[in-house]
Amino acid sequence: MPTLLDGRKISSDIKAEIKLKVEKMKDAGQRAPHLAIIIVGDDGASHTYVDGKIKACKAVGFDYTLMQFAATISEEKLLKHVDQLNSDSDIDGFIVQLPLPEHISVERVTESISPDKDVDGFVNQNFGSIISDSPLLMPATPFGVMELLKRYEIDTKGKDCVIVGASRLVGAPLALMMSHTGHATVTLCHKYTKDLSSHTQKADILVVAVGKPNLITREMVKEGAVVIDVGTTRVADATKKTGFKLSGDVDFENVSKIASYITPVPGGVGPMTIASLMINTLRAARHNQ
Ligand code: NAP
Numbered sequence: 001m002p003t004l005l006d007g008r009k010i011s012s013d014i015k016a017e018i019k020l021k022v023e024k025m026k027d028a029g030q031r032a033p034h035l036a037i038i039i040v041g042d043d044g045a046s047h048t049y050v051d052g053k054i055k056a057c058k059a060v061g062f063d064y065t066l067m068q069f070a071a072t073i074s075e076e077k078l079l080k081h082v083d084q085l086n087s088d089s090d091i092d093g094f095i096v097q098l099p100l101p102e103h104i105s106v107e108r109v110t111e112s113i114s115p116d117k118d119v120d121g122f123v124n125q126n127f128g129s130i131i132s133d134s135p136l137l138m139p140a141t142p143f144g145v146m147e148l149l150k151r152y153e154i155d156t157k158g159k160d161c162v163i164v165g166a167s168r169l170v171g172a173p174l175a176l177m178m179s180h181t182g183h184a185t186v187t188l189c190h191k192y193t194k195d196l197s198s199h200t201q202k203a204d205i206l207v208v209a210v211g212k213p214n215l216i217t218r219e220m221v222k223e224g225a226v227v228i229d230v231g232t233t234r235v236a237d238a239t240k241k242t243g244f245k246l247s248g249d250v251d252f253e254n255v256s257k258i259a260s261y262i263t264p265v266p267g268g269v270g271p272m273t274i275a276s277l278m279i280n281t282l283r284a285a286r287h288n289q
Contacts, residue, residue, distance in 0.1 A: 002259040003152070005228070007144075010151045011271035015060050018278050022061040025285075033285035034063040035119065035277075036085050036094035040078065040104070041071035045234065046097050053095075056274045062281060065091070075104045079112055086114040093119035093137075093284035095277070098169075116287055119280040122169070130176045136287060137280045142174035144272030145207060145228055146181060147279075154205075154226055154261060156182035162199050164216070164249070165209035166190040170230055174207060196220070213247040218254040226261040230269045 022032055035057055039050050050066070057064040067081060078096075085094045094117055100106055110118075115125040121139035129135040149156060161184035165171040175188045187199050200206055200220040208216050209230035221227060231249030248265030256262050263269055 002227075002256050002262045005148055005152055005261050005263045005268055007148060007263060007268040007271040010148055011275040013151070014147070014275040015056060015278060018060040018282055021282060026061075030289055032061055032063050033092045033281050034065070034090055035281045036065040036067060036088075036091045037097060038067045038069070038078070038081060038085075038094065039097045040069045040073055040100055043099065046099070050097055052270075052274055053277060056278055060278055062278070071101045073101075073104075075108065078104060078109060082109060082112045086112075086117060089288075091117065092288050093117045093281045095120045117284060119277055119284055121173075121276075121280060127168075127173055127176075130173055131180045136283060138177075138276065139169070139173040140276040140280060141170050141209075141230065141269065141273045142177050143279070144269060144276040145174055145230070146177050147276065148228070148263070148269070148272050149182075149205075149226070152261065156184040156205060159184045159204040160187070160202055161185065161205040161207065162187045162189065162203035163207045163209070164189045164193075164196065164200065165211075165230070167209065170209040171207075174209070178205075208249040210249050212249055214249070214251045216250040216255065218251060218258060221255050221258060223258045224260045225258075227255055227259045227263070228269065229263050229265050232265060232270060 026032060037050055037053060039046060054064055085091050096109055110122040113123055115123045118126050118137055121137045126137045161178045163171050163175050166188050171188060175186045178184045179186045189196055189199050197220045201222055203222060203225055205226045206221060207228040211231050211233055213233050213235060227250055229248035229250040233247050234244040235247045237245040246266045
């Protein structure tokens with residue numbers, strides 16, 4: 001059986017470490033880090049993610065401010081709120097929860113966030129700083145994946161790492177981190193990749209971030225591979241009170257029979273994304289206060 005990469009446990013270890021650092025900041029007369037969260041509309045999954053982020057703020061002792069707007073808010077108004085947060089010295093960092101309604105440009109909104117308050121690590125400047133020697137704020141989900149591997153002492157140096165899914169949010173920044181920080185040899189696959197299996201079968205470390213349940217089957221994975229499943233899709237499940245369950249992109253039941261390490265969904269990468277957000281907020285507070 002593989003070792004389960006327990007994102008919940010590692011995330012709670014990281015939060016305990018941050019809590020101690022926050023207590024020290026307060027003892028030294030500084031205020032606690034302050035995270036603001038903007039959420040637009042009433043998408044159920046987004047509200048669940050935001051609830052998780054607020055719970056984490058409470059656990060580590062951060063202050064937080066939640067700003068909720070109707071889905072009808074104009075882009076111009078939303079940009080004004082972003083501007084206000086950029087210049088509010090009581091706010092160390094903030095996020096705009098995605099997705100946004102279709103009439104609002106995600107790129108225009110995220111690029112208007114001041115890079116030193118961009119605790120999701122979305123802004124182009126922070127993307128680019130992945131390959132700098134002293135990055136301030138890292139893209140949260142890929143950083144969470146790197147941290148999970150590090151905490152389980154999984155060596156990435158010289159390994160063949162195949163990433164399936166090349167989005168701006170996950171796959172593309174992770175490819176840079178894996179090669180720059182992790183010194184792995186990286187293959188980045190996307191929906192135009194020919195013969196996906198021929199790539200995934202070579203992976204010592206396989207990361208999947210697509211959003212298609214069971215895309216990765218047992219035949220596509222090399223025996224002994226480390227498998228990280230970023231995918232999170234709501235799938236109907238009448239046995240659950242909510243009416244759905246969360247599914248990753250990997251056929252966990254069968255792939256776990258041959259993997260050396262594997263993340264569960266839920267409980268793998270998801271909690272690590274929140275832990276990264278807390279790390280980034282602490283870094284932003286130290287930088288901005
Ligand atoms: P996204 O923006 O939709 O990107 C999906 C990527 O997968 C794209 O690069 C796309 O290729 C590629 N793709 C689509 N079909 C493919 C196929 N059949 N074979 C290979 N590649 C394919 O999604 P995302 O924001 O990166 O999120 C991906 C998944 O991760 C979702 O399930 C999301 O919910 C989850 N997620 C989880 C966390 C977490 O904290 N656990 C955080 C973020 C995202 P093209 O580039 O060619 O379009």
